[in-house]
Amino acid sequence: MNAPSLFHFTFLLKEISTASWRPWMLRKQQFSLTRLPLFQAAGKKNSSNLLALNEADLKEQFVRGDGPGGQATNKTSNCVVLKHIPTGIVIKCHQTRSVEQNRKIAREILQEKVDLFYKGEDSDVFKEKKAAEKKKQEKKRRARENLERKKHFKEMQESDGK
Amino acid sequence: MRYLTRPLLVRFLGLSSRCVSVGLSQTKTLMLSPKQLSLRQSFSTRAGLVTAVDVVKYWQKVFETNGIPEAQESSEYIVSFVLGAKTLQSLNSKILCAPLTAVQQERIRQLSTKRLQRMPVQYVLGEWDFQDLTLKMRPPVFIPRPETEDLVSLVVEEGSQKCEEKNSGLLYPAAAPHPVILEIGCGSGAIALSLLCKLPQSRVIAVDKEKAAVDLTRENAQRLQLQDRIHILHHDVSSSSAKQLLPWGPVDFIVSNPPYVFYEDMAFLAPEIFRYEDLNALDGGDDGMKVIRTILALAPSLLKDSGSVFLEVDPRHPEMVENWLQTHPNWLLTLCAIHKDFCGKPRFLHIQKQSR
Numbered sequence A: 001m002n003a004p005s006l007f008h009f010t011f012l013l014k015e016i017s018t019a020s021w022r023p024w025m026l027r028k029q030q031f032s033l034t035r036l037p038l039f040q041a042a043g044k045k046n047s048s049n050l051l052a053l054n055e056a057d058l059k060e061q062f063v064r065g066d067g068p069g070g071q072a073t074n075k076t077s078n079c080v081v082l083k084h085i086p087t088g089i090v091i092k093c094h095q096t097r098s099v100e101q102n103r104k105i106a107r108e109i110l111q112e113k114v115d116l117f118y119k120g121e122d123s124d125v126f127k128e129k130k131a132a133e134k135k136k137q138e139k140k141r142r143a144r145e146n147l148e149r150k151k152h153f154k155e156m157q158e159s160d161g162k
Numbered sequence B: 001m002r003y004l005t006r007p008l009l010v011r012f013l014g015l016s017s018r019c020v021s022v023g024l025s026q027t028k029t030l031m032l033s034p035k036q037l038s039l040r041q042s043f044s045t046r047a048g049l050v051t052a053v054d055v056v057k058y059w060q061k062v063f064e065t066n067g068i069p070e071a072q073e074s075s076e077y078i079v080s081f082v083l084g085a086k087t088l089q090s091l092n093s094k095i096l097c098a099p100l101t102a103v104q105q106e107r108i109r110q111l112s113t114k115r116l117q118r119m120p121v122q123y124v125l126g127e128w129d130f131q132d133l134t135l136k137m138r139p140p141v142f143i144p145r146p147e148t149e150d151l152v153s154l155v156v157e158e159g160s161q162k163c164e165e166k167n168s169g170l171l172y173p174a175a176a177p178h179p180v181i182l183e184i185g186c187g188s189g190a191i192a193l194s195l196l197c198k199l200p201q202s203r204v205i206a207v208d209k210e211k212a213a214v215d216l217t218r219e220n221a222q223r224l225q226l227q228d229r230i231h232i233l234h235h236d237v238s239s240s241s242a243k244q245l246l247p248w249g250p251v252d253f254i255v256s257n258p259p260y261v262f263y264e265d266m267a268f269l270a271p272e273i274f275r276y277e278d279l280n281a282l283d284g285g286d287d288g289m290k291v292i293r294t295i296l297a298l299a300p301s302l303l304k305d306s307g308s309v310f311l312e313v314d315p316r317h318p319e320m321v322e323n324w325l326q327t328h329p330n331w332l333l334t335l336c337a338i339h340k341d342f343c344g345k346p347r348f349l350h351i352q353k354q355s356r
Helices: A037-041 A099-122 A124-161 B006-022 B034-043 B052-065 B071-082 B093-097 B102-116 B121-125 B148-167 B190-198 B211-223 B263-268 B271-276 B290-302 B317-326
Strands: A011-017 A058-065 A080-084 A089-093 B127-130 B133-136 B180-184 B203-208 B230-234 B251-256 B303-312 B333-340 B346-353
Touching: A058 A099, A080 A099, A089 A099, A099 A124, A099 B148, B052 B071, B052 B093, B052 B102, B071 B102, B071 B121, B102 B121, B121 B127, B133 B190, B133 B211, B148 B190, B148 B251, B148 B303, B148 B346, B180 B190, B180 B290, B190 B203, B190 B211, B190 B230, B203 B211, B211 B230, B251 B290, B290 B303, B290 B317, B290 B333, B290 B346, B317 B333, B317 B346
Parallel strands: B180 B203, B180 B251, B203 B230, B251 B303
Antiparallel strands: A011 A058, A058 A080, A080 A089, B127 B133, B303 B346, B333 B346
């Protein structure tokens, strides 16, 4: 029960300006999800139609200890909170056990939400959702019709049998 | 009946008697108080049925009561793992509200008991993720830290860039499009195997002075089917000759997350670290530079011209490394960049060997 205070790091939400995220990547161009083949290979909607996210518009937060970090700590909390400053949209991502993967996924989700925000019904995100819903309704309608048909057929059989 | 079935309750109660019989000095911290048992009862809403959410809350309370850090995260990772997922957030609400089987609950109890001994979650689960790879973890082999994921990205960027430069026809004494990378202190193989995945044309020589690390890296390499592109050597770089590190000649990159903790800071390591991890993988000597100096001294004879060394270090090291290199001008090594980690601390050094 004795957690020595020496070992107890206070947790802070560290706000990091995302301009520091992989500065070596910023050398090439503005960060844009469209140029990473990973996301297209994942079978998602064609992300080249989505608005690109500008890293300078993003603010990231991590739950990290106050300590030295690196080897001297072993923290497993790797939830990423990503905010898009112009729209105020916030994404909290804890899909994986890897900080880097969570950061990538957070950006992916945020990109979709920002696209939806600015484009509304013109957004691919909206269109795909609508198409998926329509398909689901169609399936339900067909299933219901099938059930009716079977019921009707059974009633016919019974009346013939009398 | 709104409460836990008797067998399950007895099993949870069994936790305390088992701990007493093991005779640990911390046994008193592992007893379940009546308060904890009533918490248990209040969580189940249907006869004998317990959901994932219930169990997460329960063990979180137990961890908190016993002073286990990251109580919520630990509980969530353990329950998710037993349900076959990585994190709680990745599970859909249907699964989260479905009842857990007795077998699942028992497994969660077994794993949580280990966590109650301050065992790191990564060792409790026997696996952890590094970027998009899932690797086996085993004490006392050093657990990869999240900061190190960015070290890999840095090397990959350098590695692909050199390839592009070569292809665009620029006259650079650049690396071949099949980079050879030497990793010093491979641990579980996280860095080596990530690099192999991200640079499909690369080959890696991975060394570690600990047999357990060499074995674990080999196991992880085989699980990922990368064993053909990696040479794993049991070798202490501070001891004998560097010749055996060059089966493929001079290398394009040397990468390392060497032990870099200052000796005086070793006393402040959390119990998770000093009780379970290999302290040799952390101790960098008085100024944390012991192994860093060894690597830099070896680098000139191992690297091709214009080859690079990438190191993860303590935030106090960049200036110290720069000074150290300046006292050895004959090495022709220059500190060309310092990169920050995702917490904004100076963490990664890029050192380049100048061509003669």
